[in-house]
Amino acid sequence: MTSAAQNLSSPVGVIAGGGAMPFAVADSLAARGIAVVILALKSACDPAAVARFRHHWISVGQLGKAARLLRSEGCREVMFIGSLARPSLSEIRLDWGALRAMGDVVAAFRGGDDHLLSGIGSIFERDGFRMIGIREAAPDLLMPKGCITRATPDAAATADIARGREVLAALSPFDIGQATVVIDGHVVAVEDIEGTDGLLARIARLRNEGRFRARAGYGVLVKMAKSGQDLRYDLPTVGPRTVEGVAGAGLAGIAVAAGTTIAAEPQAMIASADKAGLFIMGIDP
Numbered sequence: 624m625t626s627a628a629q630n631l632s633s634p635v636g637v638i639a640g641g642g643a644m645p646f647a648v649a650d651s652l653a654a655r656g657i658a659v660v661i662l663a664l665k666s667a668c669d670p671a672a673v674a675r676f677r678h679h680w681i682s683v684g685q686l687g688k689a690a691r692l693l694r695s696e697g698c699r700e701v702m703f704i705g706s707l708a709r710p711s712l713s714e715i716r717l718d719w720g721a722l723r724a725m726g727d728v729v730a731a732f733r734g735g736d737d738h739l740l741s742g743i744g745s746i747f748e749r750d751g752f753r754m755i756g757i758r759e760a761a762p763d764l765l766m767p768k769g770c771i772t773r774a775t776p777d778a779a780a781t782a783d784i785a786r787g788r789e790v791l792a793a794l795s796p797f798d799i800g801q802a803t804v805v806i807d808g809h810v811v812a813v814e815d816i817e818g819t820d821g822l823l824a825r826i827a828r829l830r831n832e833g834r835f836r837a838r839a840g841y842g843v844l845v846k847m848a849k850s851g852q853d854l855r856y857d858l859p860t861v862g863p864r865t866v867e868g869v870a871g872a873g874l875a876g877i878a879v880a881a882g883t884t885i886a887a888e889p890q891a892m893i894a895s896a897d898k899a900g901l902f903i904m905g906i907d908p
Contacts, residue, residue: 631652631657631700631755631759631760632699632700633656633657633658634657634658634659634660634677634696634697634698635652635657635658635659635660635698635700635701635702635755635760636659636660636661636662636693636696636698636700636701636702636752637649637659637660637661637662637701637702637704637760638661638662638664638681638689638701638702638703638704639661639662639663639664639667639668639673639678639704639705640664640667640668640703640704640705640706640707641667641668641669641705641706641707642669642705642706642887643672643887643888644704644705644706644764644860644885644887645661645668645673645704645705646669646672646673646676647761647764647887647888648702648704648757648760648761648764649661649676651760651761651763651764652760652761658677659676659677660676660677660678660679660692660693660696660698661673661676661677661678661679662678662679662680662681662689662692662693663678663679663680663681664681664682664683664705664707665680665681665682665683667705667706667707668680668705677696679692683707686743686746686747689747690747690750690752693752698752699752699753700752700753700754700755700759700760701747701752701753701754701755702754702755702756702757702760702855703743703744703754703855703856704757741853741855741856744853744855744856754855755855756853756854756855756856756858757858757885758854758855758882758883759855764885764886764887765881765882765883765884765885765886766861766879766880766881766882766883766884766885766886766905767881767882767905768881768882768905768906768907769881769904769905770902770903770904770905771889771893771903771904771905772876772893772896772897772901772902772903772904773897774875774876774896774897774900774901774902775902775904776843776875776876776878776902776904777875779807779841779875780841780842780843780875780876780902782808783805783806783807783808783842783843783845784805784843784845784878784904784906786805786808786810787803787804787805787810787843787845787878788845788847788906790803790805790810790813790845791803791845791847791849792850794813794849795849795850795851795852796850796851798849799813799814799815800813800814800815800822801814801819801846801847801848801849801859802814802819802822802844802845802846802847802859803844803845804822804823804826804842804843804844804845804872804874805842805843805845806835806837806841806842806843806874807837807841807842809835811826811829811835811842812825812826812829814846819844819846819859819861819865819868820864820865820868822844822868823844823865823868823869823871823872824868824871824872826842826872826873826874827868827871827872827873830872830873838873839873840873840874840875841873841874841875842872842873842874842875843874843875843876843877843878844865844869844872844874844876844877844878845878845879846859846861846877846878846879846880846884847859847879847880847883847884847908848880848883848884848908854883858883858884858885859879859880859883859884859885860884860885860886860887861877861879861884861885861886861887861892861903862886862887862888862891862892863887863888863891863892863895865877865892866892866895866896866899866901866903867895869899869901870895870899870901874901875901875902876896876901876902876903876904877896877901877902877903877904878904878905878906879903879904879905879906880905880906880907880908881905881906881907881908882905882908883908884905
């Protein structure tokens with residue numbers, strides 16, 4: 624257990640979006656004897672999955688209600704985890720707590736996802752909470768360094784990984800995306816608002832249309848947190864669905880930053896990659 628994890632107070636407040644990750648984090652905390660209170664975001668969090676945890680429902684924009692609930696539950700540390708489609712400012716229902724911080728809310732929306740989350744996190748911190756990330760709450764869910772599959776990258780894949788790292792480092796200041804696909808040294812696509820799944824579907828479509836000539840089994844998905852990103856928020860994630868997309872795109876494997884990438888359902892992910900003959904590798908951030 625990391626010293627950061629040892630210093631967490633109980634209970635931890637988890638503001639939960641969609642997907643399985645909020646519950647994986649909650650289970651990781653519970654396994655170490657740290658209680659969890661989930662603030663489940665309506666229309667995002669899974670009602671069936673959240674039922675086994677102590678929880679409350681909130682809407683996006685209810686910052687005041689969230690703060691009141693967290694205080695009433697005795698939560699000092701708070702984290703955001705899970706998927707959530709980015710709403711426009713006009714679509715969210717701001718309560719009085721959010722309206723009091725309206726200038727900061729508007730400023731948070733003027734930027735990419737990392738800027739938005741860190742801006743909202745700053746509002747919670749001014750209300751006396753300590754924002755934490757998965758590296759403190761559930762370090763066991765992060766990608767280790769090295770290859771975790773039977774397949775390993777060859778010289779061509781290693782060169783593609785290096786090129787992908789260069790591309791993502793160059794794009795980081797623009798807060799665009801966290802992933803790129805490189806095939807035979809050529810950058811063929813960069814992640815956009817569609818996310819990694821959309822990126823891989825685009826590669827599969829381009830391959831089917833004959834837009835590039837590289838045969839299947841070449842190319843790498845490279846995924847890393849942006850340089851200077853607040854690592855408490857919006858860490859890149861890979862899982863079985865990523866492996867499925869990489870296989871469908873005809874790539875050789877996946878390279879992600881070790882220690883700053885979430886490995887969702889790792890056993891299923893590794894089994895799926897081994898079956899498809901793909902590699903998954905944790906590289907230096």
